[in-house]
Amino acid sequence: MPDQLMASKISYILSIESSCDDTSCAVLKNDQVLSNVIAGQKVHQQYGGVVPELASRAHQSNIVPVVHTALAQANIDKKQLTAIAFTRGPGLMGSLLVGSSFAKSLSLALDIPLIEVHHMQAHILAHFIDEGQEKPEFPFLALTISGGHTQIVKVTDHHEMEVIGTTMDDAVGEAFDKTGKMLGLDYPAGPIIDSLARKGNPHAFSFPIPKAPNLDYSFSGFKTSVLYFIQKQVKENLDFIKENLEDICASVQYTIIEILFQKLEKAVNKTGIKSVAIGGGVSANSGIRERLLSKKEKGWKVFIPPFQYTTDNAAMIGISGYYKFLQKDFAGLEVTATARISM
Incomplete structure (x- = not known):
């Protein structure tokens, strides 16, 4: 104490x-x-x-x-x-x-x-x-998502934390940036993909959900599937990216969010902890914030940091x-x- x-x-x-x-x-x-x-x-x-x-x-x-x-x-x-x-x-x-x-x-x-x-x-x-906001009460789960990390953490005290799920290879921020590079977007690509995704159809294209064990994540296979998809489509139509950029970004972002939340929901069910916070640079993503807020309907208590404290x-x-x-x-x-x- x-x-x-x-x-x-x-x-x-x-x-x-x-x-x-x-x-x-x-x-x-x-x-x-x-x-x-x-x-x-x-x-x-x-x-x-x-x-x-x-x-x-x-x-x-x-x-x-x-x-x-x-x-x-x-x-x-x-x-x-x-x-x-x-x-x-x-x-x-x-x-x-x-x-x-x-x-x-x-x-x-x-x-x-x-x-x-x-x-x-x-x-x-x-x-x-x-900043006058409600603060999480212990214990709670934290989804930390950034360019170098993707983790689900069980937090029982200000400095007592246990990683119960982590990435086996690449981080979610890298998945956004590498996808952006494939599409010819500037670095960092995450915010650009987020902006374009708002105008696109998230179900226009389908990408596989990696099968990582337990509460762990994997994004290397997802990146490879996006690469092969783009290469195939561009081979058939050189203007494919330009003509479908917003739909590609929306579909990519939708899949990444699905990957994140399938494991997060599993963690909530496994631990019984329905108080969930997000943090890290990727927590500024509007789609991730919206998905977390939607979990209030399932009885989750959610915490989203102010934008200035995400990066x-x-x-x-x-x-x-x-x-x-x-x-x-x-x-x-x-x-x-x-x-x-x-x-």
Whole structure:
């Protein structure tokens, strides 16, 4: 249980997120966000995906101005800070090292506690940022969906989480982006497919649902089936993609949502937990949000994060850090970034 004395005090936590290609810094006053600054990296668009070396270089250029801007927007002097939280992993090693090194240096210079944060736990805990909304009660299930992860997590406490289903190969975000690349769409393709899907017929084309065991996911076979389908159709009609783009996107998105929710429904039935939250960059998808909201008719209690907390951001790192701060769960300066780390 959190230390009641700690909980009654005001804390100012500066948090840093640098797991992939967004450099972000936030300042939280307890569980309220005072600032949440994000610097993106457009350099990766021309390559159709994130280039790790370019990402780490951009983080080095962005981190100082992002931190200064976050403090200025929060109207907080660094001497008022109570602790520094940072993403330890999972993520790209070079990117993580930039954020973790800066966080450790700042913690040492200010002589305040350092808090390591698990990136995927933070996506889930974004629901606990205080914006006047109802927060999930324990236990609940979380569907974490992003470019690198697809997981069903049983959450019993702010930092007690069990992965009960995960992808066996590719993540759902990668399925969106790779499909977009096949269709000639810009990177990242997920939001573009979502937009085009709203205008198309989701039943125009049929794609198979992968047969992954238990509560696990698989998207590699789905991507291959889409590739073969497109190759076959284009061979017969060179203008097939152009003439059917909206219907293709709608059908692809419909199938991906089916894949996600067949396993999520199975998890609800297996655990008996009908309180369900989503998190991660792909949780911004309108079709996924609509499908989850429709589950209210089945008695589910659903939680959808605000758009600004779906993609990678430091506010979610800060709220995770806040609950660790209450438990005095601090890291030593010997802590190192970890590209892969279990929940």
